Amino acid sequence: MAEEEEKDPKATEFTIIATLSSLSPPQLSNFTISISSLFHRHCCRITAVVSSPSLFSLTLHHLNSLSLSQKSILIAHHLLSTLSPLSLLLHPTSAAPSAKYSNLHNLDAVLLLLLLCEIRQHNPLSLETPISDWRQVLCKYISGNMLTLSYAGLSNITVLSRYVMMVGKCRRFLYLMGFSRSKEVGAAAAAVVALPSVAVEGGRECVVCKEEMGKGRDVCKLPCGHLFHWICILPWLKKRNSCPCCRFRLPSDDVFGEIERLWEIIANKAAGTVVNCYRECV
Ligand SMILES: [Zn+2]
Numbered sequence: 001m002a003e004e005e006e007k008d009p010k011a012t013e014f015t016i017i018a019t020l021s022s023l024s025p026p027q028l029s030n031f032t033i034s035i036s037s038l039f040h041r042h043c044c045r046i047t048a049v050v051s052s053p054s055l056f057s058l059t060l061h062h063l064n065s066l067s068l069s070q071k072s073i074l075i076a077h078h079l080l081s082t083l084s085p086l087s088l089l090l091h092p093t094s095a096a097p098s099a100k101y102s103n104l105h106n107l108d109a110v111l112l113l114l115l116l117c118e119i120r121q122h123n124p125l126s127l128e129t130p131i132s133d134w135r136q137v138l139c140k141y142i143s144g145n146m147l148t149l150s151y152a153g154l155s156n157i158t159v160l161s162r163y164v165m166m167v168g169k170c171r172r173f174l175y176l177m178g179f180s181r182s183k184e185v186g187a188a189a190a191a192v193v194a195l196p197s198v199a200v201e202g203g204r205e206c207v208v209c210k211e212e213m214g215k216g217r218d219v220c221k222l223p224c225g226h227l228f229h230w231i232c233i234l235p236w237l238k239k240r241n242s243c244p245c246c247r248f249r250l251p252s253d254d255v256f257g258e259i260e261r262l263w264e265i266i267a268n269k270a271a272g273t274v275v276n277c278y279r280e281c282v
């Protein structure tokens with residue numbers, strides 16, 4: 001699926017659509033409401049930025065001061081914040097650690113970046129003007145598309161299709177930036193601290209050290225149910241956020257690692273949905 005997505009960006013959109021189609025009607029309705037309200041808040045924010053000459057100038061200056069990799073981190077955080085509600089629906093214990101970028105300054109910058117991309121896509125020549133005229137171009141675009149941008153009165157299907165396009169656009173952007181899926185990341189400290197200790201009667205083997213987990217040695221239980229000596233699993237989780245037995249992923253503090261973790265939950269659901277559809281058809 002990974003290579004396929006890099007070659008064919010439509011595969012990302014297909015994965016999201018397959019996952020959305022697996023939700024029950026109430027789940028889909030709640031999800032649509034939460035996404036509309038998130039996008040509506042973003043629309044209000046970018047409208048405020050573009051309406052204020054000083055705030056616009058400050059945000060554009062901040063955006064211009066960022067390197068390409070810093071911009072990709074902003075996009076990644078934005079993508080993560082929009083994937084989280086869907087992965088939480090599919091896997092209620094998959095809550096991500098709170099986003100670290102969530103200051104208004106960075107939110108304004110990423111919203112402006114996405115709006116500039118959208119405008120350029122809409123009309124490639126519209127930004128071929130002096131930068132001093134950009135605010136006027138953006139104001140004109142926002143006022144001409146206010147209903148669509150604010151999500152006011154849009155049908156559920158329109159909201160969802162815009163969500164699918166937005167996720168696809170962000171993932172394509174990250175691939176263009178050279179985002180690698182294979183990088184290993186450690187588990188988030190908060191997720192490790194929250195792991196429970198359990199009592200074991202003996203007879204079970206810790207797969208890391210191959211020794212028995214008997215009484216008197218502290219044993220940790222991962223959310224997937226697999227048990228390990230604390231002393232064995234801690235160094236492992238410092239380097240990798242996956243279970244040594246089943247590759248279940250714990251949250252990570254790395255934004256790209258988090259995107260992969262949540263994407264894996266979504267893609268697994270999509271794969272199950274496609275297989276089920278196929279079975280029903282044959
Ligand atoms: Zn061990």
Ligand SMILES: [Zn+2]
Pocket residue numbers: 222224225226243244245246247248
């Ligand atoms: Zn496991």
